[in-house]
Amino acid sequence: MKYVVVLCDGMADYPVDQWGGQTPMTRANKPNMDSLAQQGAVGLVKTVPDGLAPGSDVANLSVMGYDPLKYYTGRSPLEAVSMGVELSPSDWALRCNLVTLSDADRYEDAVMRDYCAGDISSQEAAELIESIQKEMGGGIFDFHAGISYRHCLVWHEGIDPGKLTPPHDISGQVVGPYLNHSPESAPLLSMMKRSYEILKDHPVNQKRVAEGKRPANSIWLWGQGKKPQLPPFEDEFGLVGGVVSAVDLIKGIGYCAKMWVADVKGATGYIDTNFEGKAKAALDLLDDGCDLVYVHIEAPDECGHRGEADNKVRAIEMIDSRLLAPLLKGLEDYTNYRVMILPDHPTPLCTRTHASDPVPFLLYEKQAPVSSSVVQFSEQEAAETNLMVEHGSDLMRMFVSPDPLPQV
Numbered sequence: 001m002k003y004v005v006v007l008c009d010g011m012a013d014y015p016v017d018q019w020g021g022q023t024p025m026t027r028a029n030k031p032n033m034d035s036l037a038q039q040g041a042v043g044l045v046k047t048v049p050d051g052l053a054p055g056s057d058v059a060n061l062s063v064m065g066y067d068p069l070k071y072y073t074g075r076s077p078l079e080a081v082s083m084g085v086e087l088s089p090s091d092w093a094l095r096c097n098l099v100t101l102s103d104a105d106r107y108e109d110a111v112m113r114d115y116c117a118g119d120i121s122s123q124e125a126a127e128l129i130e131s132i133q134k135e136m137g138g139g140i141f142d143f144h145a146g147i148s149y150r151h152c153l154v155w156h157e158g159i160d161p162g163k164l165t166p167p168h169d170i171s172g173q174v175v176g177p178y179l180n181h182s183p184e185s186a187p188l189l190s191m192m193k194r195s196y197e198i199l200k201d202h203p204v205n206q207k208r209v210a211e212g213k214r215p216a217n218s219i220w221l222w223g224q225g226k227k228p229q230l231p232p233f234e235d236e237f238g239l240v241g242g243v244v245s246a247v248d249l250i251k252g253i254g255y256c257a258k259m260w261v262a263d264v265k266g267a268t269g270y271i272d273t274n275f276e277g278k279a280k281a282a283l284d285l286l287d288d289g290c291d292l293v294y295v296h297i298e299a300p301d302e303c304g305h306r307g308e309a310d311n312k313v314r315a316i317e318m319i320d321s322r323l324l325a326p327l328l329k330g331l332e333d334y335t336n337y338r339v340m341i342l343p344d345h346p347t348p349l350c351t352r353t354h355a356s357d358p359v360p361f362l363l364y365e366k367q368a369p370v371s372s373s374v375v376q377f378s379e380q381e382a383a384e385t386n387l388m389v390e391h392g393s394d395l396m397r398m399f400v401s402p403d404p405l406p407q408v
Ligand SMILES: O=C(O)[C@H](O)COP(=O)(O)O
Pocket: 009, 010, 055, 056, 057, 150, 168, 249, 301, 305
């Protein structure tokens, strides 16, 4: 038996008034997902435990079968592992976004124009992070360049700085009320403010502005944590697992769980990603010996954060036609296989950030189709089956169990 998880980050949403109550999932033309839902077990799963903030870190740990209440130690340390950044037990890792702030006399009065600095390229970002490291790193702080706007700060012998707000939570808002002025966070706030002076006239940004692109004129620090300890996936589930993703967060979880991690050329974390390449990488992992592969697609989440309604629908349609279709075709080489499809959390267009609502899932087995009343794979139809998985980390056990899939 082979197992494939297709994790459509942020895909769930709320009914959109301008669309007559449709959600991106019901508006999208996704015949492959709908066909699997018609023959599979469909329900809702609570991926974000009460008391934890909704994010892909917590939610994907759940879906991978790791209870976040037991294993979650912060977002950035997971990303740091994927970036090859060594963390000692006394190090704190923080996510370091490159963001676009509006011009303002005082840093506190600036507006968060863009949490992703116009989707800055990794190459441009590396030059900016190099300048930041040169001016502010090398002592107890070290900056490490990652992918696009996503980077890492290591605070050696650091402390917990307290509440730090993700920049994608405050798009379009004045940043002042969201800055942490505590003594513990003081060195971080000081570096954020100083970064504006380092970056605002940087040649990379001067060129971006001249090209009509948004400048990456500040770092924004959040997602702090310490080195995680995950039991190997194979020890937990008796299966060799693999991960396909464009983003360090998911690859980092894979590395921490001792899973195989693929690198896909052209995987971008946005709607211009290499959908077909991710499908091929997943099939290659299965052919090379993985029993289970976890394929993560970031695009619907990014479209949600950016309020790009039509692009979010397109992202779902491209997952269905350019990733799921070739994946299912390749899986036909196996006598039997199971597929699980779900988002990790909603990223509603109306809020442009994450929500903790339970999300729809489908479980399908080639040789054991389930008679289902479901017509479309959607938030509403998943709620109507009354199949509810209260503890998200239980879903993986249901998926890989030798027992038949639940009848709904
Ligand atoms: O900063 C990022 O990578 C994303 O905007 C955060 O969203 P995610 O938690 O859904 O990946």
